[in-house]
Amino acid sequence: MQPSTGQCMLVLNKEQILKGIKAERGDYLIFTCDYTNGFHRSPRSKGVKLLVSEIGQIKKPQISMRQSIFKTENDVLVQCLGTHFDRIEQCKFYNNWKSEPFITQPYDDKQKLCIIKVNLRRLESRQSSENICVTWLSCDIDVIVNEKKITSPRSEMEKVEIESTGYLGMPQLNVTPAVFQSDETTEMTCNMPSFHDQAQCNYYKNNESKPFRTVAAKANRCLLSVSGKELLEDKVDTAKSELEICCDYMESKSSTTVSLFSNSVTVVVLMLPKPKISFQSKTKLFIHCDAPPSLRGTVFYLYQNGTEKPTATVSALETDHSVIFEIPRNGSRASLVYSCVYEYQGYRSAISDHKVFNEYEDYQEEFISSVTLEFLIRVIIVGIYFFLMGLLLACSHHKSSKNRWRQQREWQQLQRLPQSKPTKKSSLRAGDKELDPVALKESELDL
Structure with a gap:
């Protein structure tokens, strides 16, 4: 393709773009270009991404306005449509062929679009010798596909004609x-x-x-x-x-x-406030330093006993705003004073509060805590033992009381029964003679 005005334009439909390519929803297609002057080939351009929104289809949002010719003292409403995507986070609006958006707007889920109000003077990139200045607007959208944020391809260019009489040059x-x-x-x-x-x-x-x-x-x-x-x-x-x-x-x-x-x-x-510092002591001393949540990827410096040079330096992750310094414990009885400072984009915060750490006292506290915990465990165990023993004694006493009450009740029932006539089995024996108890009683009375 031969350029006519310093640029080349290639128009392809979706069948031509996807020819021989197995593209699925959420995939990117990246396009680059270069040129030759007949003898040498230029380096490749930066890649342009196209988002596959449906299987076998590449879709882009639509940009629209109510009119195309405006006066400079008026504002213009511009909307960006992207209803064919599941989840849309925001829209970005571009002026002419600039790579950076001039405004970003959250997506309105109810109206299914983004609407911005643009001051026309911000759209003019040159002072035209004619009464009409022409500029072009486009937009793209950030969509969520498979829990990932992906930027769609840009919309078609929308032409805007601005009456620009009497404007001075751009500062x-x-x-x-x-x-x-x-x-x-x-x-x-x-x-x-x-x-x-x-x-x-x-x-x-x-x-x-x-x-x-x-x-x-x-x-x-x-x-x-x-x-x-x-x-x-x-x-x-x-x-x-x-x-x-x-x-x-x-x-x-x-x-x-x-x-x-x-x-x-x-x-x-x-406005960098001082960081927060705290200790956690185990086999090592862990010193936590925290910056405000909005300052991520900061560099932290740890100072010991007010020295000018930091004892340790740790960089936070790009997604984090705090770090942990690990200090070995050497058994010293001396008190150590720690403080920390963080640095963000070349600027350092105020110094944190001074935190005193005495390893011997910390060891005593840990020992006392461990002894106290052991004592409490023993008290709990002894208490459980006596509670169980008391419960067993109570159960045994209740069982014996229940047996005595049952025996007493049986004896009372026997006392209430009528007396039966004597039998031979109930007679008393004296030597070889069988005596009747009644006759024996009468004989005793005669005597």
Whole structure:
């Protein structure tokens, strides 16, 4: 394919793309390109991913607007549709062929789309010599497939025509440093493409329509020095705050003609509280150091007895904000004082509280704890033994009492029975003579 304007375009349908490829839902297809000048071949381009959303099909979201020609003083509503996916997390909107999105919006599960409100001045990337400036919008979506987040291919380009009469050129914004602590200051320089005697610059944050600061220009630039607390308006409630900053300018304070927006710069304001330190003693001493949850992948330094150089250094995982230092126990009776500090993006936090560890006292505490536990176990065992013995004695006493009561009751029943006539078996014997008890009783009375 021969390029005509410095670029090549290849149009393929899904059958041509998937020809000879066994693709399943959730798979990626990666495409690259290169070019030759007749003698040499260029390096390969970066890969572009296409997501297979259904077996044998590659789908992408749709971007739409209610109209295509807008006036610069108006905002435009842009929506991104992606109803053919199961779970959609967010939509990303792009201007022209830029690789980074200019805005990201959470997906609305009820309406099954993402809707954004765009200031048209942020879409213009050049000042046209004509009254109409043309730009192109597209979007993609982050979907969840098999519990994994995958980015869909971009939608088709949507043409936007903007009436851009009287606009000034696009300024360039530089921020140094872009990462700083809340009590520090940063320098924001808005460079104008041409000289204006009485120009002034407006600084904006997070796509707000009104500037947070206006500064008079000197020569062809405006310089703003602002602290992190001023930038956050003293609303510092997190350890890490990210802001998007841009600027524009006017020829004079009374002018109604403003420039295009500058490039956006991400500014990170840090407020690093001291870490938390705690001990866990076993065969080794384990020292836990914790940073705020938003600061992940930090580097921790452990100090012993207030030394200038750290005793140990451990880096947290990219998904974690705490570490554990392992210190061998040597049986010393000396008290050791530990503290820790963490470092995030080149900035160190305040030092933690000092924690004292005495191995001998810790051993005594462990010994006393073990002796106390052993004593309690023995008391419990003896208590269980006497309880069982008492239970056996009680059962035996109850059984014997029950037997005596039954015998007594049987004797009472026998006493209530009528007396039977005497028989030969009940007669008494005296020598070889058989005597009748009644006759014997009468004879005794005669005597």
